[in-house]
Amino acid sequence: MKDFIIMGCVIDSLSPQKLRSVEKGCIVVSQGLCRGVFREIPSGFEALPVTDFGEKLIIPGMCDLHLHAPQFALRGLGMDMELLDWLNTYIFPEEAKLQDPDYAKRSYGGFAEALRRSPTTRALVFATIHPQATTLLMELLEATGLICFVGKVNMDRNCPEYLREQSPEASLRATEQWLLETRERFSRTKPILTPRFIPSCSDALLQGLGELQRKYHVPVQSHLSENYGEIAWVRELSPAAAFYADAYDRFGLLGGDYNCVMAHCVHSGEEELERLRQRGVYIAHSPESNMNLASGVAPVSRYLDLGLRVGLATDVAAGSHLSMLRAISHAIQVSKLRWRLLDPSVPPLSFPQAFWLATLGSGSFFGRVGAFREGWEFDALVLDDSNLFHPQPLDPLSRLERAVYLGDDGNIVAKYVNAERLF
Numbered sequence: 378m379k380d381f382i383i384m385g386c387v388i389d390s391l392s393p394q395k396l397r398s399v400e401k402g403c404i405v406v407s408q409g410l411c412r413g414v415f416r417e418i419p420s421g422f423e424a425l426p427v428t429d430f431g432e433k434l435i436i437p438g439m440c441d442l443h444l445h446a447p448q449f450a451l452r453g454l455g456m457d458m459e460l461l462d463w464l465n466t467y468i469f470p471e472e473a474k475l476q477d478p479d480y481a482k483r484s485y486g487g488f489a490e491a492l493r494r495s496p497t498t499r500a501l502v503f504a505t506i507h508p509q510a511t512t513l514l515m516e517l518l519e520a521t522g523l524i525c526f527v528g529k530v531n532m533d534r535n536c537p538e539y540l541r542e543q544s545p546e547a548s549l550r551a552t553e554q555w556l557l558e559t560r561e562r563f564s565r566t567k568p569i570l571t572p573r574f575i576p577s578c579s580d581a582l583l584q585g586l587g588e589l590q591r592k593y594h595v596p597v598q599s600h601l602s603e604n605y606g607e608i609a610w611v612r613e614l615s616p617a618a619a620f621y622a623d624a625y626d627r628f629g630l631l632g633g634d635y636n637c638v639m640a641h642c643v644h645s646g647e648e649e650l651e652r653l654r655q656r657g658v659y660i661a662h663s664p665e666s667n668m669n670l671a672s673g674v675a676p677v678s679r680y681l682d683l684g685l686r687v688g689l690a691t692d693v694a695a696g697s698h699l700s701m702l703r704a705i706s707h708a709i710q711v712s713k714l715r716w717r718l719l720d721p722s723v724p725p726l727s728f729p730q731a732f733w734l735a736t737l738g739s740g741s742f743f744g745r746v747g748a749f750r751e752g753w754e755f756d757a758l759v760l761d762d763s764n765l766f767h768p769q770p771l772d773p774l775s776r777l778e779r780a781v782y783l784g785d786d787g788n789i790v791a792k793y794v795n796a797e798r799l800f
């Protein structure tokens with residue numbers, strides 16, 4: 378059913394600085410698109426079916442710009458390590474298991490169900506190097522009703538033999554075949570090119586992936602400037618690149634005329650930031666991951682001031698939690714530590730800014746997504762915050778802030794993606 382009205386305490390972003398709330402508000406959805414938020418049912422729409430959620434909060438769905446499906450099973454492990462040791466000790470052995478179809482079914486089945494129940498309505502997902510398991514993940518995600526881009530990962534060097542594609546040609550052949558099989562097969566799930574990061578991709582592989590991007594017009598996702606050890610390694614591996622992002626850009630893998638997401642950008646210098654701005658690259662800010670792996674803290678409010686595109690991400694399993702509501706509170710918390718301990722010139726994120734990052738900031742990757750505006754796509758969460766004790770009534774924005782900081786998946790009583798109710 379794509380024509381309906383839902384009622385409740387509606388909150389969304391007007392801008393990164395400003396939230397709006399409409400108590401007893403009506404959101405009209407017709408022909409699958411949002412028609413706006415009203416104080417009463419507007420004329421012409423009286424005949425539409427109404428679901429009244431009463432006092433409950435209705436907010437836009439959360440868009441997770443970066444996470445790793447095969448790592449879901451490993452959340453909370455190895456969080457006393459930094460990136461490269463954590464990858465070698467925990468992540469690569471786990472990702473290798475996805476080659477086994479039975480294991481893939483169990484691991485990805487658990488992930489897809491958890492993502493369906495989570496606050497996330499849309500996501501950009503890394504899989505592994507295995508095409509068969511990646512296609513299975515796409516089937517499982519398609520069945521959830523969520524909207525996802527999924528990437529078969531490319532890696533042909535500097536990784537264990539058991540998780541390495543045998544040559545650039547073999548990696549490219551497998552990737553092209555997987556693209557052809559999946560790019561038109563699903564309505565909600567699409568492929569995205571996914572070189573893991575520069576250390577695990579040879580120049581020949583990156584060159585071929587750039588060619589595949591131009592041939593099939595697919596988006597690209599990867600990692601950038603996350604960790605000091607990684608950045609030093611990239612400098613050795615790509616001496617011709619002016620800076621880390623240039624090592625992608627040389628092969629046409631840094632956006633420009635197509636959508637590109639780079640996770641982290643914690644330590645990007647001025648030249649790199651300027652290139653990201655020119656290319657319109659989305660920065661996937663992953664605050665819990667950056668804490669867990671001691672990577673550092675990106676100066677996000679500065680990135681917003683510079684006009685960079687920034688969204689929010691969980692980066693499961695370097696981020697231990699799948700919940701984008703938690704990612705909002707983590708983003709604020711790490712920005713305050715950064716401001717106090719490292720750099721008083723970059724102000725911490727406000728609650729409206731962090732909420733905007735999770736909804737509109739990330740949502741714009743998917744089109745007109747992330748707020749209840751006329752003509753935009755309709756994704757929503759309905760939150761029941763009645764278990765969050767308070768001795769007197771609170772205003773809607775205070776209720777939202779508490780639901781984000783204190784709530785969990787149990788507070789989500791309904792979820793809509795592209796005008797369809799998932800539960």
Ligand code: GUN
Pocket residue numbers: 445460464468573574600603666692695
């Ligand atoms: N860089 C390369 N691979 C990974 C990964 O799996 N997680 C994170 N956080 N960074 C990476």
Ligand code: FE
Pocket residue numbers: 443444445600640692695
């Ligand atoms: Fe990641």
